[in-house]
Amino acid sequence: MNYEDPIFKYRVAFNPNTGVYIRTSVLGPDGQQTEIEPFRGEFPHLLDVGIMGHCKHGLSGKCEQSGVECYQTGNRKFEPHMTFEHFKSLIDQCRGRTFQIALGGRGDPDQHPDFMKMIKYARENDVVPNFTTSGFGLDVNILADVKKYCGAVAVSHYKSNYTQRAIQALLSHGIKTNIHFVLSNSSIDEAIEWIENKKIPSGINRVIFLLHKPVGNGQMSNTLRFNSPKVKRFYSLFNQEENCQVAGFDTCTAPALIHYAPRIQKAAYDTCEGGRYSAYVTPDFKLLPCSFDAEQNFAVDLKENTVEAAFNSIEFDCYRMRFEGYDHPEKCATCSDVELCKGGCPLMKSIVICDAFEQAV
Ligand code: SF4
Ligand code: SF4
Known part of the structure; x- marks a missing residue:
C-alpha cells in the first residue's frame, strides 16, 4: 500500500504481509526528497484500539499475580466493550489511510464477543489487525483465522503456564509472535538475564521491552531512572548488534537508547509517535493521542467528530505543542x-x- 500525505507532502509505503513501513522525507516541489523529516501525518497511520472495556482476568488478579501493574486498571474499572458498530465506523474511516491497528484495552481482545468479526472486517478493508494477549483464555480453535487475518500477535510476559501455552500455540500455527515485556525496577534483573544469557524463547520474532509507566495501577516507585546502574547496564547491551536482532522497544524508550546505546544508528530511531502518526481509541469511542493519557486531557469524542477532525483538533494541537519545547x-x-x-x-x-x-x- 502506498499513500501520499496531501497536507504534509511525503510518501508512505506499507507491506501488509511483512509489516514493513517506510516514510520518505518531505518532498520538494518537483517530488524529490529533501533533508526535512516530516513531523506528523494528516491522519494516524497506526491506531491502538481499546476494544475491551473490562477484564475478567483482571478481576481474578492475573496481572497482579504476574507482577505487572496494569496501567488500564483492569482489576478496578468496569466499562462496556467497544461495540462492533463503532469498530466498523472506525475501519470505514481508516481505509486507505491507516495501515495497522493494535487491538487492546482493558483485558485480552481475544475475549471480546465480536473479536473474530472485527479482525475479519479490518483485514478485508485493508487495515491489518494485531493484538496483545495474556494468553489466559486464548482459544486455539481461532488461531487458523488469526493467522489469516492478523499481522502479529504479542503475548504479555506474565511468567505463567498459560503464557507459555499461548506462545507455543501461536508459533505452531505459523503466527508472527512477539513477547511484550514491561520493564520496571522489579523486572529489570530478569530482562538483563534474558539478554545477557540469551534466554529469549526460540521461535519468537522479538521481545518488545515496554517502559513501565506510573499510570493506573503503575507505581512511581517502579519507574526506571536515568542514574540507576541497572538501567545503564540493560540499555548498554544494545550496543551489540546481536542483541538488537532479538529485541525491540516502544518509542517511549528513545532517550534511554540515545544515551546508553550510542552505537545504534540515528536513522533507526523513531521517538514518540503519539498524536503525530498514531493515536488511541477508547472503548467508549474517544480519540486520545496515546493510551497513557489516562486522565483523558486531550480526548475528542468520535461519536460527534470524525477521526480526521479529532486528529486535527485543538486538543491534539495542544498536545503536539509539547514536542516543540513547551x-x-x-x-x-x-x-x-x-x-x-x-x-x-x-x-x-x-x-x-x-x-x-x-x-x-
Ligand atoms: S505520549 Fe509517547 S512517550 Fe508518552 S507514553 Fe505515550 S507513546 Fe510513550
Ligand atoms: S532532547 Fe532532551 S530529553 Fe531528549 S536526549 Fe536531549 S536533553 Fe534528553
Whole structure:
C-alpha cells in the first residue's frame, strides 16, 4: 500500500504481509526528497484500539499475580466493550489511510464477543489487525483465522503456564509472535538475564521491552531512572548488534537508547509517535493521542467528530505543542539529539530516561 500525505507532502509505503513501513522525507516541489523529516501525518497511520472495556482476568488478579501493574486498571474499572458498530465506523474511516491497528484495552481482545468479526472486517478493508494477549483464555480453535487475518500477535510476559501455552500455540500455527515485556525496577534483573544469557524463547520474532509507566495501577516507585546502574547496564547491551536482532522497544524508550546505546544508528530511531502518526481509541469511542493519557486531557469524542477532525483538533494541537519545547528542561534546547528525541514523552516527565529530567520529576 502506498499513500501520499496531501497536507504534509511525503510518501508512505506499507507491506501488509511483512509489516514493513517506510516514510520518505518531505518532498520538494518537483517530488524529490529533501533533508526535512516530516513531523506528523494528516491522519494516524497506526491506531491502538481499546476494544475491551473490562477484564475478567483482571478481576481474578492475573496481572497482579504476574507482577505487572496494569496501567488500564483492569482489576478496578468496569466499562462496556467497544461495540462492533463503532469498530466498523472506525475501519470505514481508516481505509486507505491507516495501515495497522493494535487491538487492546482493558483485558485480552481475544475475549471480546465480536473479536473474530472485527479482525475479519479490518483485514478485508485493508487495515491489518494485531493484538496483545495474556494468553489466559486464548482459544486455539481461532488461531487458523488469526493467522489469516492478523499481522502479529504479542503475548504479555506474565511468567505463567498459560503464557507459555499461548506462545507455543501461536508459533505452531505459523503466527508472527512477539513477547511484550514491561520493564520496571522489579523486572529489570530478569530482562538483563534474558539478554545477557540469551534466554529469549526460540521461535519468537522479538521481545518488545515496554517502559513501565506510573499510570493506573503503575507505581512511581517502579519507574526506571536515568542514574540507576541497572538501567545503564540493560540499555548498554544494545550496543551489540546481536542483541538488537532479538529485541525491540516502544518509542517511549528513545532517550534511554540515545544515551546508553550510542552505537545504534540515528536513522533507526523513531521517538514518540503519539498524536503525530498514531493515536488511541477508547472503548467508549474517544480519540486520545496515546493510551497513557489516562486522565483523558486531550480526548475528542468520535461519536460527534470524525477521526480526521479529532486528529486535527485543538486538543491534539495542544498536545503536539509539547514536542516543540513547551515545558522542556533547558538542556533539551541545546541537546544535539533533540531532533531525534523531541524532548521525550509529552505526557509524563517521570518516564524520560535522560539526565535532563532527573531534577524535573
Ligand atoms: S536533553 Fe532532551 S532532547 Fe536531549 S536526549 Fe534528553 S530529553 Fe531528549
Ligand atoms: S505520549 Fe508518552 S507514553 Fe505515550 S507513546 Fe509517547 S512517550 Fe510513550
